[in-house]
Amino acid sequence: MGQGRILIIDDDPDITEAMSVVLENKGYVIDSAADSSEGMERLQANRPDLIILDVMMRTSQEGFELSRKLKSTAEYKDIPILMLTAVKDKTGLDFKSTAGDDAWLPVEEFLDKPVKPDVLLDKVASLIPKS
Amino acid sequence: MENLLKSTNLVQRAYWLVRLRWVAILMLAIATFAADRFMYIELAKTALFLIAGLLLVYNFILYDLLRYWTWGNKEPSERRIGWVLTFQISADLLILTMILHYAGGIENPFSFFFVFHMILVSILRSKWESYIQATSAVILFGGVVTLEALGVLPHHGLVGFAASDLYCKPIFVFGFLFVFSVTLYLVVYMTTSITEQLRVQQDGYARANALLEEKDQLKNQYVLRLTHDIKGHLAAIQSCLEIVINGMVGPLADKQMDLVDRAHRRTVKCMAFITALLKLTRMKLTGQLEMERFSLKNCVFNALAAVQNGARNKSIEVTHAIETSVDEIPGEAVLIEETLTNLLFNAIKYTPAGGKVSMTVVEEPAYVRVTIVDTGIGIPDEALPHVFEEFYRASNARATERDGTGLGLAFAKEVVERHGGQIQVCNNPEAGTTFSFTLPKNLVTASA
Structure with a gap:
């Protein structure tokens, strides 16, 4: 059984709800926020073991910006980030080859929306450090 | 874009004038030689050969200058190339006048050749410049024959060709020059009015085209x-x-x-x-593709692997033959792989169970050609010209597979053409369809 605290930052409440159901089912504790600033608040209130971050929120770059900000802060740079995108087609970026490139896209993993439940669980399990 | 086209056009014309001049030099030398040797016309041969030599030197310099300015696909400014054209035409008028002076002046029927220069200037340069060049031709040639008639300049008569006293008969000189001037101005008038109309039309087309492209981009966004x-x-x-x-x-x-x-x-x-x-x-x-050299072979294998299960489920035999010499070509590997997968998927989708799909990759002088042949349902003749259109689906394809997107082939065509290749489709004589596309082996500067 998975365990750990996960913060989902996504402005689509239905996606957030769907992921929460899947993850809670496996015993994870879910916290959620609808944008970057709310995300920062939740982060300070309750440090998560993993952040699931949507790229496009109010602006098409919001997720990127937040991830760079987090990775450049000593306090948060160790929290793994799983980035969700529906923008792969739009930006045409080959996320696979750029994920892990710290300067550009400082996240541990990315997934293209819509995410299949088992794929999501696999990624989450691989990112949350075993305690 | 428009300016660029125009200036490229003018560069080509400037080169064309240089090429014409090589011919003119040769003709001048041959004509001088023939008139002297076979027609027994007395000519100032030395002067004429000297002029031919001068022309030769001047043409070499021009040619080098043009090459220097257009080195490595550089685009000289429209202004600069315009000046070159103006200079060429002015110099040619002067040289033609010199030739005529040393070869009979008014007696020489080659004075008709001024008409060529008038046509060229009217097409290549502006209206007012054309009239100025016509005027300078009239002044140059008119001045020379008048001065010859007045005895200020020596007259090199074409003995053996024309009456020897014609050049100093005022009524003849006046009449000739009158018709000469009227002809030049009329030629300029007629040619410039037609060219101007064409130019307006061409600009109109270019604007309409730009507008359409802009609208298309808006639609895409x-x-x-x-x-x-x-x-x-x-x-x-x-x-x-x-x-x-x-x-x-x-x-x-x-x-x-x-x-x-x-x-x-x-x-x-x-x-x-x-x-x-x-x-x-x-x-x-998106604008330019990220062209990097990639292994086409790997793409082909990946695409084959991607469709393996689908083929096995329908017991379709997928074979491939890749010429060993084929390897790295420039392009975006992801897009090419997707195109290959699309085409293979289609071939399998529209081939009844138990059929065959074969893929070959061969090398041509400048291209690599990928061909995918199936033994499927084929494409109705009337549908063939449309299969690469967005959302188009042939009637039998619709009947076989309800849920196709009608976008796969449009995507394939876009990818192939962006890479500088071409895609074709035809039905096989027996059964099924052949799709075939080319990809350049080396980077081509795409004329977008």
Whole structure:
């Protein structure tokens, strides 16, 4: 059984709800926020073991910006980030080859929306450090 | 864009004038030689050969200058190339006058050749410059024959060709010059009015074309926006349905499960369509491709692997033959692989169980050619010209497979053409279809 605290930052409440159901089912504790600033608040209130971050929120770059900000802060740079995108087609970026490139896209993993439940669980399990 | 085209055009014309001049020099030398040797006309041979030599030197200099300015596909400014053309025409008028002076002046019928210069200047340069050049031709040639008539300049008569006293008969000189001037001005008038009309038309077409392209880009941006928004909603629907189907929120009765499953399958198909449309639209909106050398062989193997299961399920035999010399070519590997997969998927989809699909990659002098042959249902003749159009689906394809997007081949065509290749389709004499496309082996500067 998975365990750990996960913060989902996504402005689509239905996606957030769907992921929460899947993850809670496996015993994870879910916290959620609808944008970057709310995300920062939740982060300070309750440090998560993993952040699931949507790229496009109010602006098409919001997720990127937040991830760079987090990775450049000593306090948060160790929290793994799983980035969700529906923008792969739009930006045409080959996320696979750029994920892990710290300067550009400082996240541990990315997934293209819509995410299949088992794929999501696999990624989450691989990112949350075993305690 | 428009200016660039124009200036490239003028450069080509400048080169063309240089080429014409080589011929003119040769003709001058031959004519001088023939008139002297075979027609027994007395000529100032030395002067004429000297002029031919001068012309030769001047043409070499011009040629080098043009080459220097256009070195490495450089585009000289329109102004500069305009000056070169003006200079060439002015110099040619002067040289033609010199030739005529040393070869009979008014007696020499080659004075008709001024008409050529008038036509050229009227097409290549502005209206007012054309009239100025006509005036300078009249002054140059008129001045020379008048001065010869007055005895100020020596007259090199064409003894053996024309009456020797014609050049100093005032009525003849006056009459000749009158007709000469009228002819030049009329030629300029007629040619410039036609060219001007053509220019206006051409500008109109260019503007209309630019407008269409702009509208098309707007349409693409709109489609991108729209499909992207729809994709967001679809993703949410699909995520929710998947949770229900996976039983994460409790079991469903059979009938409930069946309906949710149907709904889910439709969202999957809709998602495939949206994704294909996004891909195609994105391609159309992006500028240059990221061209890197990649292994075509690997792409082919990946594509073959991607369709392996589908082929096995329909017991379709997929064979391939790749010429050993084929390897790295410039392009975007991801796009090429997707194109190959698309074409293979199609071949398998529209080939009845037990059929065959074969893929060959061969090397041509400048291209690599990929050919995919199937033994499938073929494409109706009337549909062949349309299969690469967006959303188009042939009637028999629709009957075989209800849920195609009609975008796969449009995507393939866009990818291949962006790489500087071409894609074709034809029906096989026996059964099935052949798709074939080329990719350049070396980077070509795409004329977008």
